[in-house]
Amino acid sequence: MAEKNKILLQGNEACVLGAIRAGMKFYAGYPITPSSEIAEKAAELLPKHGGKFIQMEDEIAGIACAIGGSLAGLKSMTATSGPGFSLKQENLGYACIAEIPLVVVNIMRMGPSTGLPTSPAQGDLMQAKWGTHGDHPVICYYPSSVREMYEYTIKAFNMAEKFRTPVLVMTDEVIAHMRAGVEIPEEVEIIDRKKPEWGKSYLPFKVTDGEEIAPLAAFGSGFRFHVTGLAHDEMGFPSNNPLRNDEMIRHICAKVDKCNDEIVESAEHFTDDAEVLFVACGSVARTALYVVKQMRSEGVKAGLLIPKTVWPFPEKALKALSSRIHKIIVPEMNMGQLVYEVERIVKGDSTVTLLEKVTGELFKTEEMYNKAMAVIKQ
């Protein structure tokens, strides 16, 4: 393959290059470690590539401005870290109910509150799903390499455009600041939002058979309509009709749920004959893979499942594995979040053991190996 396409990138830089490749033309955000390199790279590259960058006065304004940019027709992104992710939650829900495409990057650092800035953690996994109030769809990618930061940022834009919904790219500080040679693919699939046809009446929130997701016109493109965070009718105007409320909420959730098989991604390593299964994400998955290989060299039949979408979780893949692997180990840089999802899915098929870590340090291979071996020998 063409070596000339391989470049040394930091995880955060790869995210921005992926975003530009996907067609990002608008970035609004607020500085926060360990995600600031995303804003810095976007500030440098967007004006070169026909786009616009703005640093807003706070995290809330960052996401609000990005939503405005998207409604003006530009593919938009904002990025943040723990405390900023907490601040963005209300407007994340706004983009869900108003069905506005958006990519939100969250580089996890240790919390709660200011916590341990720039120390890696995985404390936002549940916040990513439940952080904003009310029922809403969630698509959340969790890259575990620099290359995946590039690839999944592109996919995040594609899914946001396709499903008219905000999509999260979330990873831990280790992946965001890691540097690696990344081969830039020559061809990638790019999806753009559907736009309404001229001359036809436009109902921006109308769901029809075979056309689950209504097209989205840009403000200023000739279609006049109303967008609100209130429960609304097919025109976008506020509605208090109980039947319509039910229809609207179910629609924003179902448009993603129905396509779970298309969205969900995971990777498996050594699972074919595995007798013990690790389930891990991000930098923890990298440590787990090393540990699995070490165990294999010692005759322990270990395997690894890496969810690439934490939401929706790769439920079918885990269910298939748990039907034959009865010992599952979930190492996490928190006091247990992913483990709840694993337990919910395996429903007692297997014993599930959490390996927790909240020191603000990444999992070391020896530490994970020793703790996991103690579980295996039980």
Place this chain on the structure above:
Amino acid sequence: MSSWLNYLRTHRFPHIWCAGCGNGTVINAMARAAEDLKLNKDKTSVVSGIGCSSRGSGYLDCCTLHTTHGRALPFATGLKFANPELEVLVVSGDGDATAIGGNHFIHAARRNIDLTLVIMNNNIYGMTSGQYSPLTPTGALATTAPYGNIDRTFDICKLAEASGATYVARATSYHVSLLKKCIENGIKNKGFSVIEVLTQCPTYFGRRNKIGNAPQMLRWYKDRGVLWKPGTKEDPDKIYLGEFVNVTDSEYCESYEAVIEKAGGKK
């Protein structure tokens, strides 16, 4: 049909506001200003936050965006910056613009981005039924100030001026000709424009504070309103109206064109 009515979504009437509310008068003035300036409805956007004032966006026939509490300005900033061809107006209330949205207010002014912000100041949180806002006068009663409000108030116009807005004016729901003219001049200004409109809330402010019903509140504005002129020695019992600032300075979206040029990008 009068052509200014074309700027209203009359099919959305009756509106949700209380009898005697001044907000409809402000929306009326906005529609008339739009008609006078012959604004292209397809290229005009009205953005609002949350509160009584912010329901105004739904009654104007253009691209309308009803956002979250206090955040209308950053949403509007995104729209305008992404597409500077859009004429973007923002309607907000005293609580929405200066309490929860206070930070966005001063920063939008500082950037001098080409937005026209109309703040309906009714001195109270009306939508949530009468709690005190940053514009509730000291000593006034509110549901959360049952013994009288001890907070001091903002002067919205002075705050806007100090923050860098290039057009700043005040009118009331009684002084409708002035109001329309100020909105028009605000739209014409290439930069951040702020029009504070004192508007009566008989339901939650006037009644509790013994100012009276809607006509009595309008009379209150009429009796106290005087046109401000440079050098005016201000009397605290008067309401100063008219244009306080109308200057030219670099506009944010235009300034970004220079960034694109320096970066070697295409416009």
